[in-house]
Amino acid sequence: MKLQSRSKPYFIPEYSLTGDLLSFLTCNLQYRYQNKGSLPPSMPIQLWFGEFIHGVMEEAYLKWEAEQLPFPWDWETEIRPIEEMIDQRLRASGLYPPLKQYNPKHLPEEEIGKYKTEDNPYHRIASARAEASINVWGPDLFPLIDSAELLIKGIRDMPNYNENHSRSNHYSVNGIIDVLSSFKIENTNQKTLDSYQNKIIQYLKHNEKFNEILKEKVDNEYEIIIDYKGMKRPSIDNDNYRHHEWQILTYSWLRKHQKDAKPIPAGIIFYLNELVPSVEDLKAIQEDIINDKTDVKISEEDKEAIMRWDGNPKYYPTLSNKFKIDRSIRIIPVEEEKEETALNEFDSVVNNIESSMIKEKEGSKISEAWIDEADKRTCDACDFKAICDKNKGKLNHMTVP
Numbered sequence: 001m002k003l004q005s006r007s008k009p010y011f012i013p014e015y016s017l018t019g020d021l022l023s024f025l026t027c028n029l030q031y032r033y034q035n036k037g038s039l040p041p042s043m044p045i046q047l048w049f050g051e052f053i054h055g056v057m058e059e060a061y062l063k064w065e066a067e068q069l070p071f072p073w074d075w076e077t078e079i080r081p082i083e084e085m086i087d088q089r090l091r092a093s094g095l096y097p098p099l100k101q102y103n104p105k106h107l108p109e110e111e112i113g114k115y116k117t118e119d120n121p122y123h124r125i126a127s128a129r130a131e132a133s134i135n136v137w138g139p140d141l142f143p144l145i146d147s148a149e150l151l152i153k154g155i156r157d158m159p160n161y162n163e164n165h166s167r168s169n170h171y172s173v174n175g176i177i178d179v180l181s182s183f184k185i186e187n188t189n190q191k192t193l194d195s196y197q198n199k200i201i202q203y204l205k206h207n208e209k210f211n212e213i214l215k216e217k218v219d220n221e222y223e224i225i226i227d228y229k230g231m232k233r234p235s236i237d238n239d240n241y242r243h244h245e246w247q248i249l250t251y252s253w254l255r256k257h258q259k260d261a262k263p264i265p266a267g268i269i270f271y272l273n274e275l276v277p278s279v280e281d282l283k284a285i286q287e288d289i290i291n292d293k294t295d296v297k298i299s300e301e302d303k304e305a306i307m308r309w310d311g312n313p314k315y316y317p318t319l320s321n322k323f324k325i326d327r328s329i330r331i332i333p334v335e336e337e338k339e340e341t342a343l344n345e346f347d348s349v350v351n352n353i354e355s356s357m358i359k360e361k362e363g364s365k366i367s368e369a370w371i372d373e374a375d376k377r378t379c380d381a382c383d384f385k386a387i388c389d390k391n392k393g394k395l396n397h398m399t400v401p
């Protein structure tokens, strides 16, 4: 009797938007080393703060839901315990805080109330940002939250599928929506919320495109996808600016395919570093204003303050809260044509990743299969520059992060 050979297990490669796609677009080779190799980055500052602020906002929401604690929250008694919990959680997964940004020592109980926040040795920039994020956005955001950390998944055709080379005829797209919020169009008595006082609703109402999209919707209820970013608002010509729009559009496509979904006219990204910008962030904001690369209006007073500043970290320009808050919220209307473009771009990046993998599998050297292209800032902070062809021979001229 002839024994039949076992058929190959059916396999669908999984791609996450932030973990794979955006990371691959930052630098193909760095993505290869980080995700397909076994070398974790030693001190990924951006990654640490992103994870930290996501964890802090999530825990703050749970605390608010359980205790209904009024805002503003005191940093030492209410926020610091959340920070310490998130720090411990991140350590358990191998992520250690950059000490210039965060003091990991336990705040001793007998010291509580002794320092003012400004000269508190435990209150470094990551803590200042956590405090501002909770107290500036928490009062308006938390009452709007329907679900947090919502997993979304979808299946797409593998681009350029080839029976002999491709790993599968489909691929899976997944992502996690930080916050999903549902609204009524006549938003009068939603969750005892006064829509005229809610900053987020006011920002949405002032967005022309959002209102246009809303007029076409027949349903009374709609959803808004919300994502936190532990970074500065990107300049309008920066790739991240486009990629963040793309992220919202892809998430909206994925969400639409879930059973309980409602129409999604927009997404919101919170750039939480804008609430407490660093010296580097301020210099970048100054450049954006000079080169007209920002989408946020600035008042004459704020413009004068920031343009007068000579970059000296000892004399921080005083900017209005309105300016910082305006810069920290970005409304991204969900237009169907744009959604299609975003998905096509997603396919094309998956195609590039798959092609690089196949090349490597078929014997090409890593540096030939994956392209080493990144901007100077990314290379300066990259853990793999010592082994990267792009930087060979340049190491002694580079800044060690």
Ligand code: SF4
Residues within 6 Å of the ligand: 027, 028, 029, 030, 372, 373, 374, 378, 379, 380, 382, 383, 384, 385, 388, 389, 390, 391
């Ligand atoms: S040094 Fe630059 S080009 Fe090389 S892997 Fe790192 S980010 Fe990419």
